[in-house]
Amino acid sequence: xxxxxxxxxxxxxxxxxxxxxxxxxxxxxxxxxxxxxxxxxxxxxxxxxxxxxxxxxxxxxxxxxxxxxxxxxxxxxxxxxxxxxxxxxxxxxxxxxxxxxxxxxxxxxxxxxxxxxxxxxxxxxxxxxxxxxxxxxxxxxxxxxxxxxxxxxxxxxxxxxxxxxxxxxxxxxxxxxxxxxxxxxxxxxxxxxxxxxxxxxxxxxxxxxxxxxxxxxxxxxxxxxxxxxxxxxxxxxxxxxxxxxxxxxxxxxxxxxxxxxxxxxxxxxxxxxxxxxxxxxxxxxxxxxxxxxxxxxxxxxxxxxxxxxxxxxxxxxxxxxxxxxxxxxxxxxxxxxxxxxx
Amino acid sequence: xxxxxxxxxxxxxxxxxxxxxxxxxxxxxxxxxxxxxxxxxxxxxxxxxxxxxxxxxxxxxxxxxxxxxxxxxxxxxxxxxxxxxxxxxxxxxxxxxxxxxxxxxxxxxxxxxxxxxxxxxxxxxxxxxxxxxxxxxxxxxxxxxxxxxxxxxxxxxxxxxxxxxxxxxxxxxxxxxxxxxxxxxxxxxxxxxxxxxxxxxxxxxxxxxxxxxxxxxxxxxxxxxxxxxxxxxxxxxxxxxxxxxxxxxxxxxxxxxxxxxxxxxxxxxxxxxxxxxxxxxxxxxxxxxxxxxxxxxxxxxxxxxxxxxxxxxxxxxxxxxxxxxxxxxxxxxxxxxxxxxx
DNA sequence: GATATTGGCTAAAACGATTTAGTTCTTTTC
DNA sequence: GAAAAGAACTAAATCGTTTTAGCCAATATC
Numbered sequence: 001x002x003x004x005x006x007x008x009x010x011x012x013x014x015x016x017x018x019x020x021x022x023x024x025x026x027x028x029x030x031x032x033x034x035x036x037x038x039x040x041x042x043x044x045x046x047x048x049x050x051x052x053x054x055x056x057x058x059x060x061x062x063x064x065x066x067x068x069x070x071x072x073x074x075x076x077x078x079x080x081x082x083x084x085x086x087x088x089x090x091x092x093x094x095x096x097x098x099x100x101x102x103x104x105x106x107x108x109x110x111x112x113x114x115x116x117x118x119x120x121x122x123x124x125x126x127x128x129x130x131x132x133x134x135x136x137x138x139x140x141x142x143x144x145x146x147x148x149x150x151x152x153x154x155x156x157x158x159x160x161x162x163x164x165x166x167x168x169x170x171x172x173x174x175x176x177x178x179x180x181x182x183x184x185x186x187x188x189x190x191x192x193x194x195x196x197x198x199x200x201x202x203x204x205x206x207x208x209x210x211x212x213x214x215x216x217x218x219x220x221x222x223x224x225x226x227x228x229x230x231x232x233x234x235x236x237x238x239x240x241x242x243x244x245x246x247x248x249x250x251x252x253x254x255x256x257x258x259x260x261x262x263x264x265x266x267x268x269x270x271x272x273x274x275x276x277x278x279x280x281x282x283x284x285x286x287x288x289x290x291x292x293x294x295x296x297x298x299x300x301x302x303x304x305x306x307x308x309x310x311x312x313x314x315x316x317x318x319x320x321x322x323x324x325x326x327x328x329x330x331x332x333x334x335x336x337x338x339x340x341x342x
Numbered sequence: 343x344x345x346x347x348x349x350x351x352x353x354x355x356x357x358x359x360x361x362x363x364x365x366x367x368x369x370x371x372x373x374x375x376x377x378x379x380x381x382x383x384x385x386x387x388x389x390x391x392x393x394x395x396x397x398x399x400x401x402x403x404x405x406x407x408x409x410x411x412x413x414x415x416x417x418x419x420x421x422x423x424x425x426x427x428x429x430x431x432x433x434x435x436x437x438x439x440x441x442x443x444x445x446x447x448x449x450x451x452x453x454x455x456x457x458x459x460x461x462x463x464x465x466x467x468x469x470x471x472x473x474x475x476x477x478x479x480x481x482x483x484x485x486x487x488x489x490x491x492x493x494x495x496x497x498x499x500x501x502x503x504x505x506x507x508x509x510x511x512x513x514x515x516x517x518x519x520x521x522x523x524x525x526x527x528x529x530x531x532x533x534x535x536x537x538x539x540x541x542x543x544x545x546x547x548x549x550x551x552x553x554x555x556x557x558x559x560x561x562x563x564x565x566x567x568x569x570x571x572x573x574x575x576x577x578x579x580x581x582x583x584x585x586x587x588x589x590x591x592x593x594x595x596x597x598x599x600x601x602x603x604x605x606x607x608x609x610x611x612x613x614x615x616x617x618x619x620x621x622x623x624x625x626x627x628x629x630x631x632x633x634x635x636x637x638x639x640x641x642x643x644x645x646x647x648x649x650x651x652x653x654x655x656x657x658x659x660x661x662x663x664x665x666x667x668x669x670x671x672x673x674x675x676x677x678x679x680x681x682x683x684x
Numbered sequence: 685g686a687t688a689t690t691g692g693c694t695a696a697a698a699c700g701a702t703t704t705a706g707t708t709c710t711t712t713t714c
Numbered sequence: 715g716a717a718a719a720g721a722a723c724t725a726a727a728t729c730g731t732t733t734t735a736g737c738c739a740a741t742a743t744c
Contacts, residue, residue, distance in 0.1 A: 001485075002484070003484060005730055015693080016694045017731085017732095018693080019692090019694075021733080031692080032693080033692070034692065053401070053462065053730050055397045055401045055462050055729085055730080058397045058699090058731090059395070059398050059698095059699045060698070060699050060730080060733085061699085061733095064397070075422040075425075075426045080416065083416070083417075087442075096457065096461075098440045099441075100429075101426075114393060118393045119438075120396070142343055143343075266633065289601070289632060347699090347701080357723080358725075359701085359702095360702085360703080360723080360726095361723065361724075364703095366701095369702095374721055375723070395699085395701065398699070398700035398702090399701050399702075401701075401730065402701050402703085402728070402729050403703095403729085
């Protein structure tokens with residue numbers, strides 16, 4: 001059984017293809033199609049189970065009603081939730097989302113952009129990797145709107161971005177730790193040259209400095225992104241072995257690192273918060289259920305998704321030729337969720 | 343800056359559109375295009391950054407090199423991993439995957455099938471909901487291959503399915519519990535008429551029966567799918583309040599229920615396995631990290647993804663007109679991961 | 685009563701590819 | 715040296731839509 005096309009409908013209803021198209025697109029009234037013909041066409045279309053071919057439609061109109069979402073890794077809880085919120089939001093605007101993961105690899109990111117571009121998505125929401133600004137500029141040059149999320153390019157404010165205020169988030173966390181009397185705070189971060197991580201790191205040093213605490217060599221542990229789970233776990237374990245003596249608190253800068261940290265803490269049987277206070281950037285189910293529960297800096301995931309989507313929609317609707325006004329990245333506030341670990 | 347099309351290349355290279363097409367599709371040799379022309383075209387295409395429009399290509403060829411993946415909820419760890427494994431596998435065969443969630447709602451599932459069908463995906467991998475068999479038959483009638491995963495329709499063996507052997511999995515879990523001396527086992531399951539859950543339930547009763555244990559009224563708790571997280575949690579809490587006296591073990595039949603159960607157990611401060619032995623169908627990061635660690639029946643997620651994908655590919659390549667041979671659902675073995683909770 | 689206007693439709697181009705059936709030279713073949 | 719074969723391309727149809735321009739008859743306008 002073949003699919004039914006608009007011309008099948010036209011033939012069966014005894015009208016032209018154009019007429020069917022007008023009826024199917026609610027342009028029948030504007031095109032002054034008579035009441036009877038409209039009904040006739042609608043009935044035939046229903047009977048035959050007609051579904052317009054979106055490839056043909058997209059080819060003709062240049063619009064696919066699809067947006068491309070590129071995240072780091074869809075199986076990570078943070079990105080999964082972000083994706084879900086964007087998808088739900090997109091549905092409200094009648095857009096479909098197709099998503100894919102870069103695994104933080106810039107070549108893979110480029111491939112994905114190409115792939116989505118070939119599939120003619122109307123716009124993009126991207127969690128960028130390093131060195132992706134040029135590729136994104138090209139999309140913009142083709143008049144395809146792009147909104148960055150979670151990360152941004154500070155020197156490119158012509159690319160809109162929606163993210164959490166990382167500097168304020170980490171500052172708040174550090175102030176909380178220090179306010180509770182912890183002055184020897186170890187930071188576990190992921191290797192990255194990207195601005196959002198630099199902002200987090202800068203906040204760490206600034207807060208220490210503000211309190212007259214000298215940063216200690218080796219207190220900032222950088223886990224290389226490429227290391228596999230086992231290696232990374234080993235590194236975190238080695239670091240945390242010094243808990244309680246060399247340092248009294250640890251601040252994990254990502255959700256992934258936090259989970260790894262929990263695993264190490266469990267293995268090493270470190271008493272939290274007795275021996276070690278623990279704080280993590282980004283929430284995760286595990287942090288709520290672990291004993292003790294882990295305090296976190298929680299990002300407003302839904303809000304990021306909604307704001308990114310509304311920013312994108314605004315640009316999708318802005319059909320004018322003139323470039324869109326430049327704008328600074330939109331930074332939302334992350335809040336501190338106090339639990340038992342500090 | 344507009345996108346460059348095949349005719350832009352043709353014009354600039356001074357050849358016909360056909361020639362460009364042949365070169366771009368590696369049919370140049372078969373079509374006896376000369377070495378110089380091939381190079382010329384390739385250079386121009388590279389310089390201009392030509393990327394074929396997949397809508398046009400798909401419209402013409404009827405193949406989009408895209409498969410539709412419909413799962414229950416992409417933000418659930420089990421489905422997220424399944425999706426990732428299918429995506430990775432698809433890449434090997436040069437297919438792109440677009441995925442979406444039904445939230446277990448059969449109307450939503452139908453809408454998604456329609457949406458994917460309009461976008462002309464070449465094939466489907468579906469975690470079906472109730473009453474979806476007819477809609478799937480329609481896809482097959484249109485010559486679009488479908489492979490079910492995780493669930494199946496026992497009375498429809500013309501729809502291929504890849505899933506775990508649920509009956510054997512639960513049997514194994516029950517035998518383990520009973521072997522360890524637990525004879526009062528509570529089962530927490532999700533409301534469903536679907537065969538895979540019936541298989542699990544049947545295994546529960548069969549094993550009890552085999553050991554001469556009479557099933558107790560109220561020992562099988564069914565959490566309605568529609569209930570929100572809070573309500574469901576409350577129900578599980580109420581149930582588990584009797585732990586240690588009325589019953590001595592609990593078997594959660596899904597990952598989601600297990601996590602909910604952990605939350606309840608934590609809240610009620612139930613001693614595991616002292617007061618209550620805990621076992622769950624499906625693994626989850628939390629089960630590895632919770633104290634005590636939770637034993638699980640682990641599904642071979644990667645294998646399910648790979649087998650589903652290879653089954654689908656086989657059918658995608660099978661262009662013949664005659665229907666594909668019918669076949670029983672392919673059932674893979676789940677293994678028991680023994681941890682501390684039992 | 686000729687000309688505009690309106691109502692109700694349709695023809696055909698266009699989107700960007702793929703693919704079949706040619707076309708035009710040049711080289712073999714007998 | 716005419717016919718056949720081969721080499722190197724190209725024209726045009728096609729996929730399923732949308733959309734612009736236009737056709738024809740009936741009615742309104744002067």
